[in-house]
Amino acid sequence: MASEEGHHGPETSSEYISHHLQNLQVCKSDSGEWVWNQCAGNFYTINVDSMFWSVLLGLLFIFLFHRVARRASTSKPTRWQAFVEIIVEFVDGSVKDTFHGTSRLIAPLGLTIFVWVFFMNLMDLIPVDWIPWISSNFLGIPYMKVVPSTDVNVTFGMSIAVFFLIIFYTTKYKGPFGLIKDLTLHPIAPPTKGIGLVFAPIIIAFNFILESVALLAKPVSLSLRLFGNMFAGELIFILIAILGLWQLPLHFGWAVFHVLIVTLQAFIFMMLTIVYLSLASESH
Amino acid sequence: MDINLTLIGQTIAMIVFVGFCMKFIWPPILNAIEERQKQIEHGLAAADRGEEKLKQAQAEAEDIIADARRQATSIIDQANARANEIVADGKAAGQKERERQLAAAEAEIQAETNRAREELRGQVSAVAIAGAEKILMREIDANAHEDILGKLAQEL
Numbered sequence: 001m002a003s004e005e006g007h008h009g010p011e012t013s014s015e016y017i018s019h020h021l022q023n024l025q026v027c028k029s030d031s032g033e034w035v036w037n038q039c040a041g042n043f044y045t046i047n048v049d050s051m052f053w054s055v056l057l058g059l060l061f062i063f064l065f066h067r068v069a070r071r072a073s074t075s076k077p078t079r080w081q082a083f084v085e086i087i088v089e090f091v092d093g094s095v096k097d098t099f100h101g102t103s104r105l106i107a108p109l110g111l112t113i114f115v116w117v118f119f120m121n122l123m124d125l126i127p128v129d130w131i132p133w134i135s136s137n138f139l140g141i142p143y144m145k146v147v148p149s150t151d152v153n154v155t156f157g158m159s160i161a162v163f164f165l166i167i168f169y170t171t172k173y174k175g176p177f178g179l180i181k182d183l184t185l186h187p188i189a190p191p192t193k194g195i196g197l198v199f200a201p202i203i204i205a206f207n208f209i210l211e212s213v214a215l216l217a218k219p220v221s222l223s224l225r226l227f228g229n230m231f232a233g234e235l236i237f238i239l240i241a242i243l244g245l246w247q248l249p250l251h252f253g254w255a256v257f258h259v260l261i262v263t264l265q266a267f268i269f270m271m272l273t274i275v276y277l278s279l280a281s282e283s284h
Numbered sequence: 285m286d287i288n289l290t291l292i293g294q295t296i297a298m299i300v301f302v303g304f305c306m307k308f309i310w311p312p313i314l315n316a317i318e319e320r321q322k323q324i325e326h327g328l329a330a331a332d333r334g335e336e337k338l339k340q341a342q343a344e345a346e347d348i349i350a351d352a353r354r355q356a357t358s359i360i361d362q363a364n365a366r367a368n369e370i371v372a373d374g375k376a377a378g379q380k381e382r383e384r385q386l387a388a389a390e391a392e393i394q395a396e397t398n399r400a401r402e403e404l405r406g407q408v409s410a411v412a413i414a415g416a417e418k419i420l421m422r423e424i425d426a427n428a429h430e431d432i433l434g435k436l437a438q439e440l
Contacts, residue, residue, distance in 0.1 A: 045288035054294060058301045069309045072316035088313050108310035112302045153287060157294025
């Protein structure tokens with residue numbers, strides 16, 4: 001435990017925790033150079049560990065599923081193909097239950113989100129010190145956060161893509177005016193004639209504020225839900241890891257419980273994406 | 285915990301992965317599933333048709349068997365009738381043959397009787413001559429008395 005320290009003297013618990021919560025970062029400093037791990041407050045920073053694991057797990061998803069897709073056999077499916085088909089049918093069923101239009105994008109989007117997020121969350125079950133220990137002792141990398149979904153940038157990155165898809169689908173199915181109507185004429189329909197017309201601008205402004213907040217809350221809640229769950233889970237793993245020998249049963253118990261969270265959060269992210277997009281494409 | 289460029293990187297990664305999935309992963313897998321669903325559907329329909337055909341074939345077979353049974357019965361009836369006819373014919377022929385044989389036997393018996401009688405006649409004349417010879421104790425010319433002996437024999 002706590003073997004990856006970079007400085008002298010025994011590590012305190014708070015140092016251990018904050019070290020575990022530190023991303024491996026590279027950024028462009030004010031002098032124009034790319035520097036490692038001195039990036040606080042600099043927007044032009046890349047969390048190398050998050051990106052690495054996220055892309056690696058994405059490629060794992062692509063590899064595993066593309067292998068099946070390439071050799072998809074109708075009459076003689078392999079066991080792995082059968083398993084992949086179960087997932088695909090599950091996602092397809094969820095999409096068909098919720099989204100009533102026809103879209104070539106939503107189902108593959110759901111599948112990618114589900115499996116990718118699941119893989120990213122699953123990294124949480126690797127004991128917290130293993131990969132950081134290897135990377136600091138053998139690769140000379142001081143920081144290594146291995147669970148991409150505990151990085152708010154990663155979850156926000158995904159939910160922002162979903163946000164733009166919501167805008168895109170609203171425009172596609174209702175036209176640009178549909179988007180504006182959605183934002184201004186709900187939930188209170190402004191009066192169109194008579195003396196009430198005076199209040200129409202106020203009502204429209206009120207609607208607009210309300211609906212804009214609702215629209216913006218979608219990606220924010222989507223990403224923060226995933227981030228919060230995974231970050232909290234990771235933090236508890238780290239706290240358990242401080243306890244010495246007692247960590248073994250506790251770690252096991254929390255890991256069992258966490259398997260549920262890992263799957264559930266991946267499913268929720270996928271399902272909410274589908275729901276938001278189907279809401280965007282249906283008129284009220 | 286700051287928002288930084290990673291966010292955009294992740295968005296780009298997501299677009300790439302989703303795009304790849306949409307182009308190269310989802311369609312073939314779903315195709316395979318739908319193809320199999322169709323195959324299963326067709327298979328079940330074919331099984332239903334097969335069962336229907338089996339039922340028809342069974343009904344047909346039963347018809348054929350009943351037909352065959354009827355034919356067999358009629359053939360047996362015909363055969364029985366024919367056998368009776370043959371037996372009757374045989375009886376009639378036997379009867380005729382018996383009568384013919386009987387008549388032939390009777391005729392033969394008649395002829396045999398006549399021949400025996402004829403022979404007896406001849407012998408009788410010889411016996412008569414011998415008797416007469418013994419009685420007369422003298423030679424009588426058989427040739428001289430042949431006509432008489434002939435007449436005697438005739439009268440027997």
